[in-house]
Amino acid sequence: MTTYSFIFDGLGLRNWCGEPQRSGPMTMAELLARGSGTAEPETGFDWSAIWSLPFPSLDELHKACAAIPRSRDLTKSLETGFLNIRESLKYVLDPLTQPLSWALETALFVAVNTPWWLMLMVLLVVVWIAGRSMALIALVAGVMGFLLFVDHYIFAMQTLAIIFVCAFLCVIMGVPAGIAMSRSDRLQRLMIPVLDMLQTLPTFVYLIPLIFLFSVTEPKLYGIAIILYAIVPVIRLTDLGIRLVDKDVIEAAEAFGMTRHQKLIRVQIPLALPNIMAGVNQTIMMSLAMVVIASLVSAPGLGVLVLRGIRNLELGVGLMAGLGIVLLAVILDRVTKAALARVNAAASVPRH
Amino acid sequence: MSQSASISIRNLYKVFGSQPLKALEHVRAGMSKSELMNKHRHVLGLRDINVEMQAGEITVIMGLSGSGKSTLIRHVNRLIEPTAGEILVNGENILKFGETRLRELRRKQMSMVFQHFALLPHKTVLDNAGMARAVRGEDRSGYEQDARDWLARVGLDGQEAQYPHQLSGGMQQRVGIARALTSNAPIMLMDEAFSALDPLIRTDMQDLLLELQQELHKTIVFISHDLDEALKLADHLVILKDGVVVQQGEPQEILLAPIDPYIVDFISDINRARVLRVRSVMDTAATPPPAIAGKVDADATLESVLALSKGDTSLSYEVHRAGAQVGYLNMQKLVRALVPTQAAQGGMRNSARMKPE
Numbered sequence: 001m002t003t004y005s006f007i008f009d010g011l012g013l014r015n016w017c018g019e020p021q022r023s024g025p026m027t028m029a030e031l032l033a034r035g036s037g038t039a040e041p042e043t044g045f046d047w048s049a050i051w052s053l054p055f056p057s058l059d060e061l062h063k064a065c066a067a068i069p070r071s072r073d074l075t076k077s078l079e080t081g082f083l084n085i086r087e088s089l090k091y092v093l094d095p096l097t098q099p100l101s102w103a104l105e106t107a108l109f110v111a112v113n114t115p116w117w118l119m120l121m122v123l124l125v126v127v128w129i130a131g132r133s134m135a136l137i138a139l140v141a142g143v144m145g146f147l148l149f150v151d152h153y154i155f156a157m158q159t160l161a162i163i164f165v166c167a168f169l170c171v172i173m174g175v176p177a178g179i180a181m182s183r184s185d186r187l188q189r190l191m192i193p194v195l196d197m198l199q200t201l202p203t204f205v206y207l208i209p210l211i212f213l214f215s216v217t218e219p220k221l222y223g224i225a226i227i228l229y230a231i232v233p234v235i236r237l238t239d240l241g242i243r244l245v246d247k248d249v250i251e252a253a254e255a256f257g258m259t260r261h262q263k264l265i266r267v268q269i270p271l272a273l274p275n276i277m278a279g280v281n282q283t284i285m286m287s288l289a290m291v292v293i294a295s296l297v298s299a300p301g302l303g304v305l306v307l308r309g310i311r312n313l314e315l316g317v318g319l320m321a322g323l324g325i326v327l328l329a330v331i332l333d334r335v336t337k338a339a340l341a342r343v344n345a346a347a348s349v350p351r352h
Numbered sequence: 353m354s355q356s357a358s359i360s361i362r363n364l365y366k367v368f369g370s371q372p373l374k375a376l377e378h379v380r381a382g383m384s385k386s387e388l389m390n391k392h393r394h395v396l397g398l399r400d401i402n403v404e405m406q407a408g409e410i411t412v413i414m415g416l417s418g419s420g421k422s423t424l425i426r427h428v429n430r431l432i433e434p435t436a437g438e439i440l441v442n443g444e445n446i447l448k449f450g451e452t453r454l455r456e457l458r459r460k461q462m463s464m465v466f467q468h469f470a471l472l473p474h475k476t477v478l479d480n481a482g483m484a485r486a487v488r489g490e491d492r493s494g495y496e497q498d499a500r501d502w503l504a505r506v507g508l509d510g511q512e513a514q515y516p517h518q519l520s521g522g523m524q525q526r527v528g529i530a531r532a533l534t535s536n537a538p539i540m541l542m543d544e545a546f547s548a549l550d551p552l553i554r555t556d557m558q559d560l561l562l563e564l565q566q567e568l569h570k571t572i573v574f575i576s577h578d579l580d581e582a583l584k585l586a587d588h589l590v591i592l593k594d595g596v597v598v599q600q601g602e603p604q605e606i607l608l609a610p611i612d613p614y615i616v617d618f619i620s621d622i623n624r625a626r627v628l629r630v631r632s633v634m635d636t637a638a639t640p641p642p643a644i645a646g647k648v649d650a651d652a653t654l655e656s657v658l659a660l661s662k663g664d665t666s667l668s669y670e671v672h673r674a675g676a677q678v679g680y681l682n683m684q685k686l687v688r689a690l691v692p693t694q695a696a697q698g699g700m701r702n703s704a705r706m707k708p709e
Contacts, residue, residue: 248468248469249473251466252464252470256458256484257484259455267472271474
């Protein structure tokens, strides 16, 4: 007899419960109880035990009635459930995500095999197009020079290549998602909890089901993890930016007979661009954060050095790689902010 | 594209709320705006509006904030859908138009000028002026010259490459007007177009609008909360209060014969001598008065005649229009017309022959 036996006895469900099975593995509590030699209390309802009245949890109810599953069965069935659909999920997701693997492999190959001086020139040209500022060029040149000098260049380039691919895909998918969200209140209501979950779920939790789905040797494993984590701000800020577009201007667009498509291309996107760019900046910064964690699942780059620092307690290696990540973060942030400032200057709206 | 278009609004109702049709029945049964709000949580926007806007005229819709004037103008291009009623443009009920026809109507028949300008901040002045034509799918080369011409016409030559935020408010509104004119649409909707501007600039813009209208003869619907502005611009004046047309007609007639205390309140503050014109107070009788002191124009303001007569009320003038004599003006009658309305309310009420058209 246990605390809650009376429920099943009272409801006449004793037969449905069946005999207690002892086949499954024991819980830790049971193991301890056996070890200390005290048997389960078999007495009737003990009024003095009211102080230690257990909550009718799955485990407690299981003690009273074997037909009720234990909470470990819940986690177990989650796992078996996932494993059961794994094959079919893989069948769908594998070909869908294969291009991501190719893109990452290509980007990594290019990043590593391009001569350093050529890569440096390309980077500086890109920075000039984005920012139009000599100070920015000097900063980027200085940082890349330092990374080259301390032989962290290849790792940094691998990290940059992954960020480049993932952030690009985030924008490609996130901006349309944000536009769709801004057009439909219902979709927005559905999406917001999903985005909240993606943003708050501990980053390691993404990795667990992904490891089951894909082989750890495939780049798309960390690619998907990074994209899921980093796509949120660009979706959110695109939605916000389009919703914040001056109602007067939208009304003017309608009064002059713009179609929905014209309104989007000629008015909403250009006026929302400052917010969209802020989202892109956040997305890039978040991919950098995730690419370090993704080194746990074989993502190459500076994260690998950090991981080595942790695993082998190589303090210097870890700190040096950490510094490299900070420097990368600084230049990525400055360059995207400079691009954002230029967009802002072009689209500044006078306030009345 | 026709260069003139008339608009008639018939039995138009607008109720805001979750179940407007249900609330409309109460309104038709005579429920007041406040009662509808308190009992059914619906806002009565417009009640039984009937307005004829003639082609080539400026119709000014005037009322205080909350009177429904901005709601009314947005019905003309269906930015707001009515709850009941008809809106005829050139005799066609535009409420029956599908999406495509409505878009064609907005693109080709109508243009709009907004209180806060509503220019595209990321486009140059030239692109903004050509916006309506670009929306129609015309090539830049097709409308660029037109846009430049209209910008020059409103006094913005040389500013084509600027961005809106680099211009002052008055100049931005000139871009707004150039944008409406470049569209070549026969109907121009102006929603408090000059209300956000400084008084001096506002006067400039009113003069500009009247000057342009002299040659363009567009059908203009102008919203205003400023009576002086309304009297200056209107060929036809509609006074709205709480979503109902209180009085409409030629401004001079409304001024001389207001039928509602609300309008009396409105007009008590204005300078009657400056607004009233000779034609409104002259005698059209054929018998000339004994002594004629001179000639005045039928459209001259009473103020100018007062100055001419130097305050002598014994004089009479011959009234001319386009060279022909059309009547006589007695100075005593002129002075009587300047008596503020409250003093002569009873008499004015009796002589009022105003009824909604």
